[in-house]
Amino acid sequence: MADLRRDDNNELTQKKLAQKAWSLDEAVKLTEVVLAESQALDTPSEEGKARAFATAESDVEVVAKKAESTRKRIDTLSTKFEDPAYLRCADYHYIMAPHRMSKTTELPEQ
Helix, strand or coil: CHHHHHHCCCHHHHHHHHHHHHHHHHHHHHHHHHHHHHHCCCCCCHHHHHHHHHHHHHHHHHHHHHHHHHHHHHHCCCCHHHCHHHHCCCCCCCCCCCCCCCCHHHCCCC
């Protein structure tokens, strides 16, 4: 099922991932601004300032990793079952799996 899900993508999937990548890039910019502002934060205690900085730094790392992961997914996105060039390679294409592992409604058309 993981192989099927990996290969059964279309243009809509690509558009959604592109939108997600843009949103994550914007989130990275925002969290970097928050990080910069947390450095200049004027708090009564150094402990509070250190905690705010550590939280902002962690947020930047998490969002940046998500953005990088999404970009990698876009680069390796397979549209095998939607690609006419691939479908022209043979008269028949088979998906082999154990009985009842997947429903016919989960399989690509044709």
